[in-house]
Amino acid sequence: MANREHDSWLNDIKWDANGLIPAIAQDATTDQILMMAWMNKTSLQQTVETGEAVYWSRSRQKLWHKGEQSGHTQQIHSIFLDCDSDVLILKVTQQGGIACHTGRLSCFYRQLDTSQEAPQWQTVAPVLQDPETIYSNK
Amino acid sequence: MANREHDSWLNDIKWDANGLIPAIAQDATTDQILMMAWMNKTSLQQTVETGEAVYWSRSRQKLWHKGEQSGHTQQIHSIFLDCDSDVLILKVTQQGGIACHTGRLSCFYRQLDTSQEAPQWQTVAPVLQDPETIYSNK
Numbered sequence: 674m675a676n677r678e679h680d681s682w683l684n685d686i687k688w689d690a691n692g693l694i695p696a697i698a699q700d701a702t703t704d705q706i707l708m709m710a711w712m713n714k715t716s717l718q719q720t721v722e723t724g725e726a727v728y729w730s731r732s733r734q735k736l737w738h739k740g741e742q743s744g745h746t747q748q749i750h751s752i753f754l755d756c757d758s759d760v761l762i763l764k765v766t767q768q769g770g771i772a773c774h775t776g777r778l779s780c781f782y783r784q785l786d787t788s789q790e791a792p793q794w795q796t797v798a799p800v801l802q803d804p805e806t807i808y809s810n811k
Numbered sequence: 812m813a814n815r816e817h818d819s820w821l822n823d824i825k826w827d828a829n830g831l832i833p834a835i836a837q838d839a840t841t842d843q844i845l846m847m848a849w850m851n852k853t854s855l856q857q858t859v860e861t862g863e864a865v866y867w868s869r870s871r872q873k874l875w876h877k878g879e880q881s882g883h884t885q886q887i888h889s890i891f892l893d894c895d896s897d898v899l900i901l902k903v904t905q906q907g908g909i910a911c912h913t914g915r916l917s918c919f920y921r922q923l924d925t926s927q928e929a930p931q932w933q934t935v936a937p938v939l940q941d942p943e944t945i946y947s948n949k
Contacts, residue, residue, distance in 0.1 A: 679928065679929040679930070681929070681931075682923065682929070682930040682931055682932060685932055695833055695847065697835060697844060697847065699844060703842070704841070704842035704843065704844075705842065706835060706837060706842075706844070706900055708893065709833065709835065709893065709898045721923070721925060721930060751922055751923070752922065752923040753919040753920075753921060753922050753923070754919065754921045754922075754923070754932055755846065755847065755918040755919050755920075755921075756911050756912065756913050756915075756918045756920070757918070760847045760918075760919075762844055762919050773894050774894065775894050777894075780893040780894045780895070780898075781891040781892065781893050781898075781900050782891075782893075782894070783891060783892045783893075784889055784890065784891050784892075785820065785859070785889070785890040785891070785892070787859060790817065791817040791819065791820070792817070792820045792859060793819075793820055794820055794823055794892055
């Protein structure tokens with residue numbers, strides 16, 4: 674618990690100037706990328722301890738247990754660290770099949786269309802559930 | 812070219828305080844995540860214009876045409892933007908099958924082993940080519 678020896682895996686991470694690291698959530702079965710959010714040391718510890726993704730909300734400046742309102746939690750299968758020790762991948766099961774607050778499976782639902790002279794971001798994935806009904810139990 | 816109208820897709824992006832956005836490179840065929848690096852406006856423009864990934868090296872503070880030394884360039888298939896407009900995915904073909912400067916396919920080659928009381932990062936992917944031979948033509 675408070676054993677410092679057990680924290681070396683956390684100290685291996687190169688936290689940024691704000692004490693954060695980007696964490697990419699990837700579907701453990703399909704390998705689709707669902708979202709990217711940020712973690713601080715406490716959120717990563719809680720993620721490992723609980724087996725569910727806990728991020729650090731930069732906008733709200735608080736711990737964010739993903740799905741706490743929507744029920745769209747993310748169960749952790751495995752966690753990977755990159756060569757520079759400054760990016761994480763979380764392989765997860767996405768409850769409800771919706772990671773995005775817009776009601777879509779993935780937050781990456783806009784694709785760059787370069788077929789015209791002026792490139793444009795085109796929405797290429799459907800809304801699976803109206804966000805108002807997702808968050809209505811708040 | 813210098814037409815401002817044609818830059819609206821760049822202005823749709825929420826660049827961070829340093830004018831950067833994280834870009835996740837993902838294999839277009841297997842969906843394996845290869846690396847995450849950063850882009851500024853110029854590097855993203857060059858990426859779209861040339862069809863090869865050009866990042867912004869934060870350590871060297873210069874444009875970084877991925878593979879310029881190693882030959883391990885990344886051909887762009889498609890580019891996605893997330894709901895907050897602050898993260899990109901690049902779907903790519905990785906030349907040489909090596910994205911990582913350590914000579915591995917992916918930079919995410921360490922997995923968290925939680926089977927012991929003290930978690931540890933375990934290397935789980937092989938070196939495919941000695942980095943010394945990759946960069947010997949520099």
